[in-house]
Amino acid sequence: MVKELGAPVIVCEDVHKWYGDFHALRGVNTTVREGEVVVILGPSGSGKSTWIRTLNRLEEHQRGRIIVHGTELNNDVRNIQEIRREVGMVFQQFNLFPHLTVLENITLAPIQVRKWSRDRAEEEGMKQLTRVKIPEQASKYPGQLSGGQQQRVAIARALAMQPKIMLFDEPTSALDPEMIKEVLDVMQDLANDGMTILAVTHEMGFARNVADRVIFFDEGNIVEENKPNTFFSNPREERSKLFLQQILHH
Amino acid sequence: MATTSPKINPPAKIPFWRDIRILAIIAQSIFMAAVLAGFAWLISNFLANAERQGLSIGFDFLRITAGFDIAEGIDYSATDTFGRALWVGTINTIRVSLLGIILTTITGILVGIARLSNNWLLGLIAGGYIEIIRNVPLLVVLYFIYFGIVLQLPSVDDSVQPFGLPIFLNQRGISFPGLTATIGFPIWLAFIVLATIFVMILWTIQSRQEEQTGKSINKGSTAIVSFLIIVAIGWFVTGSFVSDQGMMVATSRNITEFKDYQSIFLVKIDTDALAELGMSKALLNQLDSISEYKGVKEQLYAEINALETDGGDPTVLQEQLKILDSASLTVCGEKDSIGVINASSRLRRLGINVKVKDEKSMTKASANYAKGNCDLLAGTQSQLAAERSVFDAPDAHTVVPVSVTPMVVNTPAPAGFNIQGGGRISPEFAALLFGLVLYTSTFAAEIVRAGILSVSKGQSEAARALGLNEGQRLRLIVLPQAMRVIIPPMTSQYLNLTKNSSLAVAIAYPDLVSVGNTVLNNSGQAVQVIIIFMTTYLSISLLISAFLNWYNKKVALVER
Ligand SMILES: Nc1ncnc2c1ncn2[C@@H]1O[C@H](COP(=O)(O)OP(=O)(O)OP(=O)(O)O)[C@@H](O)[C@H]1O
Ligand SMILES: [Mg+2]
Numbered sequence: 001m002v003k004e005l006g007a008p009v010i011v012c013e014d015v016h017k018w019y020g021d022f023h024a025l026r027g028v029n030t031t032v033r034e035g036e037v038v039v040i041l042g043p044s045g046s047g048k049s050t051w052i053r054t055l056n057r058l059e060e061h062q063r064g065r066i067i068v069h070g071t072e073l074n075n076d077v078r079n080i081q082e083i084r085r086e087v088g089m090v091f092q093q094f095n096l097f098p099h100l101t102v103l104e105n106i107t108l109a110p111i112q113v114r115k116w117s118r119d120r121a122e123e124e125g126m127k128q129l130t131r132v133k134i135p136e137q138a139s140k141y142p143g144q145l146s147g148g149q150q151q152r153v154a155i156a157r158a159l160a161m162q163p164k165i166m167l168f169d170e171p172t173s174a175l176d177p178e179m180i181k182e183v184l185d186v187m188q189d190l191a192n193d194g195m196t197i198l199a200v201t202h203e204m205g206f207a208r209n210v211a212d213r214v215i216f217f218d219e220g221n222i223v224e225e226n227k228p229n230t231f232f233s234n235p236r237e238e239r240s241k242l243f244l245q246q247i248l249h250h
Numbered sequence: 251m252a253t254t255s256p257k258i259n260p261p262a263k264i265p266f267w268r269d270i271r272i273l274a275i276i277a278q279s280i281f282m283a284a285v286l287a288g289f290a291w292l293i294s295n296f297l298a299n300a301e302r303q304g305l306s307i308g309f310d311f312l313r314i315t316a317g318f319d320i321a322e323g324i325d326y327s328a329t330d331t332f333g334r335a336l337w338v339g340t341i342n343t344i345r346v347s348l349l350g351i352i353l354t355t356i357t358g359i360l361v362g363i364a365r366l367s368n369n370w371l372l373g374l375i376a377g378g379y380i381e382i383i384r385n386v387p388l389l390v391v392l393y394f395i396y397f398g399i400v401l402q403l404p405s406v407d408d409s410v411q412p413f414g415l416p417i418f419l420n421q422r423g424i425s426f427p428g429l430t431a432t433i434g435f436p437i438w439l440a441f442i443v444l445a446t447i448f449v450m451i452l453w454t455i456q457s458r459q460e461e462q463t464g465k466s467i468n469k470g471s472t473a474i475v476s477f478l479i480i481v482a483i484g485w486f487v488t489g490s491f492v493s494d495q496g497m498m499v500a501t502s503r504n505i506t507e508f509k510d511y512q513s514i515f516l517v518k519i520d521t522d523a524l525a526e527l528g529m530s531k532a533l534l535n536q537l538d539s540i541s542e543y544k545g546v547k548e549q550l551y552a553e554i555n556a557l558e559t560d561g562g563d564p565t566v567l568q569e570q571l572k573i574l575d576s577a578s579l580t581v582c583g584e585k586d587s588i589g590v591i592n593a594s595s596r597l598r599r600l601g602i603n604v605k606v607k608d609e610k611s612m613t614k615a616s617a618n619y620a621k622g623n624c625d626l627l628a629g630t631q632s633q634l635a636a637e638r639s640v641f642d643a644p645d646a647h648t649v650v651p652v653s654v655t656p657m658v659v660n661t662p663a664p665a666g667f668n669i670q671g672g673g674r675i676s677p678e679f680a681a682l683l684f685g686l687v688l689y690t691s692t693f694a695a696e697i698v699r700a701g702i703l704s705v706s707k708g709q710s711e712a713a714r715a716l717g718l719n720e721g722q723r724l725r726l727i728v729l730p731q732a733m734r735v736i737i738p739p740m741t742s743q744y745l746n747l748t749k750n751s752s753l754a755v756a757i758a759y760p761d762l763v764s765v766g767n768t769v770l771n772n773s774g775q776a777v778q779v780i781i782i783f784m785t786t787y788l789s790i791s792l793l794i795s796a797f798l799n800w801y802n803k804k805v806a807l808v809e810r
Contacts, residue, residue: 058711084717095712099730099805108726109716118461154712161716 003212006034009069009165009196010055016063017050017220024050025061026220034164037197039207039228042217043243048200051217052167055198056087069164085113088158092170094150096142096157102129103138106157114161121160128156132186148179155186166190168199202247208232216240296777311773312336318768320760322676332769336779339765340786346679346761347748347790350686354747355740357687358694365699376695384692388750391689396681396757403677406668416661418669424680425662428673432495432588434488438656441484448480449473488656495589495652496631497581498619498638505650508596511579512540514625515602519543519577527570540601547574578603582615582624589628592658612637628652678759682751690747697739701732733805741798745791752787762786 010032017025024047032038040048053059054066057073057080066073068083097105106128107121116124129135132152134145142150151171158166168187172180184206191197191210201207207214207228214231216224216239224237235241266272300307312333319328323338365376383391401421404410409418418425456467499505503514521534533549536542550571557564579597583590585608594604607624609615616637619627627634634649641647662672705728713723754761763783770779 056715058714081717081719084715087715089712089715091708091712093708095706095708097709097712097727097731109718112722112726113717117463157716 003035005036005212008032009034010198011067012064013066014064015051015054015061015066017047017054017059017061024220025054027064028220028222030215030222030225032165032196032198034196035194036213037191037211038199038213038215039211040198040200040215040217041202041207041243042223046217047220048217049169050220052169052198052200055165055167056084056089058089081113085161086164087167088161088163088165089167090151090154090158090169090171092173094142094147094154094174096150096154098142101139101141102134102145102153105142105153106160109157109161124162125156125160128159129153131159131189132156133182146179147175148182151175151179151183152186155183155190159190165196165198168197168201170200170202172201172203204232204247216243218243300777305777306775307777309778311775311778314773316769316772318772320765321758322679323760332773335765335769336762336782339760339762342760342765343748343751343754343762343786344790346683346686346754346759347751350683350690350747350751351744351794353683353687354690354694354743357691358740358743359698361691361695362698362702365695366702380692380695383688384696386689388685388689389753389756392681392685392753392757395685395688396678400677400681409669416663416672418662420669421677422669423674423676425669425672425674427662428660429657430588430591430660431657432493432592432654434492434654434656437488437492438481438484441488442481445477445480445484449477452476485656493651493653494630494632495592495654496629496634496649497589497593497652498627498629498634498647498649499625501646501648505648508650508652509600510650511597511626512600512602515540515577515579516543518579518625520573523573524570527566527573529570543574544601547571550574575603578605579626580605580607580624581626581628582607582609582619583628584608584612584615585610586660587629588654588658589630589652591660592654593626593628593652595658596652676759678754678757681757682754682759682761686747686750690743690750693743693746694740697736697743698732700739701736702728704735705731730805734802737798737802737805741795741802744794744798748790748794749787 008031010030012028012030015025015028016023028051040052042048050059054061054073055068061073069086071079071082073079073083096102097108100108103122103125106125107118110116110121110124111118114121126135126138129138132155134149134152137145137149137153142153145153151174155166155171171187172183175183180203184203187197187199187206188210199206199211209228211228214224214226214228215222216226216231216235216237218239224231224235224240226236231240232244235244297307313331315328316330316332316335317328318335320326320335320338323342326334326338361376361379364372365380367373367376403419403421406420406422409420411418416427453469453473456469456472460467460469497508497511499511499514505511505514516538519537521537525534533546536546550567554564554567554571557567579602581590581593581597581604583593583606590606590608594606597604607615607618609618612629612633615629616627618624620641627637629637631649631651638644638647638649660672662669662674709727709731710723713727718726751761752763755764755767758764766779766783770776773779
């Protein structure tokens with residue numbers, strides 16, 4: 001199963017980020033190619049979320065360059081909006097809009113941001129809901145759904161904007177075990193369809209079977225990047241070994 | 251399936267003393283009975299006491315003549331009844347409360363958002379304002395504003411006129427330009443309604459088009475422009491077709507239309523005196539239209555300036571200018587009547603100097619005109635026709651119709667010991683309104699801030715990640731959710747403001763309680779007056795809560 005990867009879609013050059021005095025990202029360098037599935041691992045507080053959130057400017061980086069889909073993330077609002085249109089994001093806590101129905105959650109951005117007609121947005125919304133296998137929930141409110149269903153709606157909401165890249169930040173961490181599979185299945189389908197994916201997750205099975213590359217973070221920087229198989233069986237770095245020992249002991 | 255489910259015995263009959271539904275009804279009934287018994291006891295007690303002391307217990311006193319004056323409010327005089335007096339007070343209470351609620355909402359939202367802003371200074375100012383004002387009793391705030399600020403304003407003679415605008419601040423209150431509706435106003439109003447309906451229909455059609463085609467149309471500006479066009483057409487159409495206004499002028503003046511009035515004005519320019527002062531023939535010949543009259547004046551100004559810089563002597567030219575400036579038309583009419591306001595302002599717009607001679611009544615104004623003290627007499631056409639018919643030589647005068655705009659601007663102006671015309675806010679009303687808004691806004695601001703903070707950060711992040719801009723994020727995601735947290739406590743603040751308006755009594759604004767106290771003292775009907783207080787405040791409060799509950803349901807029920 002050797003996958004042909006496309007052109008670079010995310011380029012990070014020496015990315016630094018400080019929270020006040022705290023140096024959260026310390027010179028991250030990496031390139032993600034089109035169609036690539038990257039899983040980000042690392043101990044708690046190592047900066048995984050921080051990094052993934054700088055990629056669509058939910059967090060601002062203070063030094064270095066981030067180029068997403070050919071557009072540089074800087075203080076230009078136009079660039080930021082352009083990148084956010086092309087990059088979908090799924091959060092640990094779902095963050096669905098509780099005052100809107102499932103379908104309204106999904107069609108909001110296509111109508112407001114892409115300026116699609118309601119008909120077109122709803123058609124696309126239903127298509128995405130079918131893709132995540134819950135078209136029958138369209139007219140419910142988020143509060144009426146199970147956690148797994150909510151997270152799938154959140155994925156459909158991001159997909160409806162037809163993004164080129166999807167970011168996942170621990171999408172299954174708030175879910176009960178039997179719901180985790182529903183979400184991982186959807187993510188795997190996405191990967192099979194050729195979507196570029198960056199996912200922070202503790203699901204080692206997903207990392208092993210779906211990812212093209214594992215990025216291991218520690219203390220605000222990338223410590224090791226490797227093929228999943230090599231990373232799990234024969235990690236290059238001491239810290240990676242330590243980390244794997246800790247999680248595999250459980 | 252039915253075969254596999256366990257067999258359930260038919261429900262046994264529950265004895266009523268264990269039936270939760272019946273127990274609830276019994277509890278309710280006992281409580282209700284206790285409350286009713288309490289009320290019955292209170293009322294019978296009161297009736298017995300009242301009878302023993304020979305007090306009347308009806309509301310007939312409301313029809314007795316009040317015999318006292320009320321400083322401001324709707325039409326009222328001392329010969330009206332107690333009932334009318336209380337009604338005036340009620341309207342005054344509603345007026346200050348309603349305006350207070352609107353201003354408090356606006357200020358509260360702005361200050362609440364300001365306190366959350368990233369701007370350090372703005373946040374500090376908003377925070378300081380909230381902490382200082384809300385920790386001072388409202389009565390003290392009112393006293394401070396009334397005695398410390400409003401009553402410290404200068405006397406009428408020394409009225410403050412900010413930026414030279416036609417606004418006058420003094421101890422008697424604030425006078426400002428007002429709008430007076432004319433006979434054309436209702437028709438214009440109809441145009442406004444028409445325009446609103448039209449815009450709403452247009453909006454719906456365009457929204458539908460937008461959704462179908464997916465192309466966004468600039469609905470906002472289309473709506474505004476078409477609204478303005480219809481309203482403007484209404485303004486002019488109404489102005490020229492319906493007018494009861496006219497001006498009387500000597501027939502010899504050959505006036506048939508309003509714009510002819512400039513010819514009378516031009517005649518009043520003393521060209522002989524100008525020629526004597528050496529004004530050139532060419533310039534004198536120019537004084538045959540208003541625009542050229544203005545041109546000549548400008549030319550004189552320029553020449554005077556030039557002479558002054560060159561060190562020459564501009565005296566003669568200044569004399570000429572004085573003569574030009576002194577030419578004016580005198581309009582007579584009833585004081586503050588639409589006729590006078592309209593005629594003088596329209597003539598001024600033509601570029602004509604106007605002097606107004608106000609009289610208390612039309613008859614007096616007419617007499618003044620008959621004596622030849624004025625060039626024109628302004629009034630309604632029927633008034634003028636009636637006056638003309640009693641002149642010695644009616645045919646020597648004609649009445650020329652004057653078109654009016656649906657509303658005319660009524661500018662205040664100093665006159666004797668007072669400021670006349672325009673709208674006026676009394677010092678008491680200003681102080682009470684300002685105090686209530688200042689005080690209640692601090693609570694409203696905190697409620698708004700809490701509402702916005704109650705929406706989790708994740709909501710904003712999701713909105714941003716989807717590419718919504720900051721305005722869309724606030725409008726579509728944050729505010730709708732904040733609203734549900736804001737409205738219930740905001741309702742209590744609105745009710746507080748309304749009830750607190752009764753502190754008006756402290757600064758002598760004639761609100762319901764203030765007037766009611768006087769009624770109570772003059773009539774001796776304490777209990778009835780207090781019942782009226784309670785029912786009135788209760789009704790106002792219930793109305794406010796009912797409205798906000800309805801609104802709250804509208805925004806709250808969507809969740810589940
Ligand atoms: N808003 C913030 N202000 C200050 N420090 C922060 C902020 N957000 C994160 N940090 C710090 O930055 C570091 C990296 O945080 P981050 O959330 O990226 O870690 P993470 O790798 O995602 O951890 P986890 O697996 O627990 O989610 C942590 O030490 C955290 O305390
Ligand atoms: Mg994290």
